[in-house]
Amino acid sequence: MGKIKGCGNESCETHKKKITYKESEAFCSKCGSLLVYVCKDCYTQLSDDTEKYCVRCLAKHEDRKDKAKKVAAGAGGGALAVGGIILTYGKKALDVAKKIKG
Ligand SMILES: [Zn+2]
Ligand SMILES: [Zn+2]
Structure with missing residues (x-):
């Protein structure tokens, strides 16, 4: 399973609704912001894009x-x-x- 992306623009509807994009997508279709990797569970923007989850959710899954x-x-x-x-x-x-x- 691949990683997912989300809109990093906090005022964007996509971000508010926690809508996710495929890894192959680059820009938000609503606001045009560059997409960022987000946690699959909680939509937190990931600082480490080698993981699918943020630190907290990763611990849960492990x-x-x-x-x-x-x-x-x-x-x-x-x-x-x-x-x-x-x-x-x-x-x-x-x-x-x-x-x-x-
Ligand atoms: Zn957006
Ligand atoms: Zn998370």
Whole structure:
């Protein structure tokens, strides 16, 4: 998924309505301002255009990804602790963890 752009002109309707543009667009169709990269979640203008989200939203998304990974490790209820063990000791620990869970 690509990044999105928005109008950086705060008095522009596009900006107020948080209308987004494709990365390939260069200018706002309403006011003609140069488009800026904006956060996909909150429309904050991005200072770092290598990211799709602002720092705050990025942290939120990373958090979610992290949790998903731990759940995907098949640990279920004890996801946090067991996930940590697997990361540290590898597959052997996974077998141990299975035994513990019984
Ligand atoms: Zn505009
Ligand atoms: Zn954001």
